[in-house]
Amino acid sequence: MVRLSVGYPIDLHTHSLRSDGALTPDDLVRRAAARGVRVQALSDHDTLAGVGEAMRAGAELGLRIIPSTELNTESEWGDAHVLGYFIDPADAALEERLRWLRENRGRRVELMVAKLNELGYAITLDRVLEIAQGGALGRPHLAQALLEKGYVRSYDEAFRTIIAKEGPAYVSRVGLTPLEAVELVRTHGGVPSLAHPGTVERLEELIPKLVAVGLAGIECFYAEHSPSWTAHCLALARAHDLVPTGGSDFHGRSEHGADLGAVFVPPETIELLEARRARSQGLP
Ligand SMILES: [Zn+2]
Numbered sequence: 001m002v003r004l005s006v007g008y009p010i011d012l013h014t015h016s017l018r019s020d021g022a023l024t025p026d027d028l029v030r031r032a033a034a035r036g037v038r039v040q041a042l043s044d045h046d047t048l049a050g051v052g053e054a055m056r057a058g059a060e061l062g063l064r065i066i067p068s069t070e071l072n073t074e075s076e077w078g079d080a081h082v083l084g085y086f087i088d089p090a091d092a093a094l095e096e097r098l099r100w101l102r103e104n105r106g107r108r109v110e111l112m113v114a115k116l117n118e119l120g121y122a123i124t125l126d127r128v129l130e131i132a133q134g135g136a137l138g139r140p141h142l143a144q145a146l147l148e149k150g151y152v153r154s155y156d157e158a159f160r161t162i163i164a165k166e167g168p169a170y171v172s173r174v175g176l177t178p179l180e181a182v183e184l185v186r187t188h189g190g191v192p193s194l195a196h197p198g199t200v201e202r203l204e205e206l207i208p209k210l211v212a213v214g215l216a217g218i219e220c221f222y223a224e225h226s227p228s229w230t231a232h233c234l235a236l237a238r239a240h241d242l243v244p245t246g247g248s249d250f251h252g253r254s255e256h257g258a259d260l261g262a263v264f265v266p267p268e269t270i271e272l273l274e275a276r277r278a279r280s281q282g283l284p
C-alpha cells in the first residue's frame with residue numbers, strides 16, 4: 001500500500017477579527033490547535049496586528065504561526081489576492097504601506113455606506129465599525145450589518161446582490177495592482193503566493209508577469225477548487241516553478257471558506273516556502 005502523505009494539518013490561509021474574520025487571533029489559534037493544525041499562517045488582510053497574539057497562543061499550544069498577510073488588489077485582472085508569507089511584524093516601513101491600504105479600506109466602506117443609505121438601506125457607519133471591532137474594514141462587515149437589519153437572508157446573499165461587484169452599492173477600491181502587491185511582499189523579505197487563482201481573470205497571462213517580479217507560490221489547495229482546477233493549478237505551479245500552497249481561507253463564518261485545517265496541504269510545503277525565503281534573502 002502506498003501512503004501518499006503522512007503528516008498533520010497545515011493551514012496557510014486564515015483570517016481573524018484583526019481583518020474580516022469573526023474570531024480573535026487567540027480563539028482562532030485555539031480552534032486550529034483543537035482541530036490538529038500544527039502550522040498556521042495568520043493572513044489577515046492588510047495587517048499584521050493579530051500576529052503577536054496568535055504567536056503567544058501558538059507557543060502555548062505547540063502550533064507554529066507563520067506571520068503573513070493577504071493583499072487584495074485592484075486591476076483589470078479581477079480578484080487577484082496575494083498572500084505574503086514570513087512577513088516581519090516589526091517592519092515599520094511595511095506597516096506604513098499597510099496602514100495606507102487600511103485607510104483606503106475605511107474610505108471605501110464609508111462611501112459604500114453612503115450609497116446604501118441613498119438606496120434606502122438604513123445602515124450606519126458606527127454599526128459597521130462596531131462589527132469590525134477595530135479590524136481592517138471590508139465588505140464582510142457591511143454584509144453583516146445588512147444581515148442584522150434583515151435586508152438579506154444570509155451573509156452570502158449580501159455578497160451576491162447588494163454589495164456584489166456588479167451590485168448597486170459597490171465602490172471599487174483604490175489599492176495595489178497585483179504586480180505591486182508581489183513586489184511589496186518581496187521588498188520586505190516575504191514570500192508571495194497567488195491566492196485562490198480561480199478568481200483571477202486571464203490567469204495564464206498574469207502569472208508570468210508576477211513571476212518576473214518575484215511570485216514564489218500559487219494556492220493550489222483550496223476548498224472551492226474542483227479536482228480538475230486543482231490539477232490545473234498544480235500544472236501551472238510546475239510550469240512556472242512555483243510552490244503549491246493551500247489553506248482554508250477560514251473567516252469564522254460558515255458561508256465563507258472551509259474550517260481550519262480542512263484543506264489538505266502537503267507537509268513539504270513549509271520547507272519549500274522556507275527555501276524560497278532563504279533564496280530571496282541570499283542565505284545559503
Ligand atoms: Zn482572498
Ligand SMILES: [Zn+2]
Pocket residue numbers: 013015070249
Ligand atoms: Zn483570504
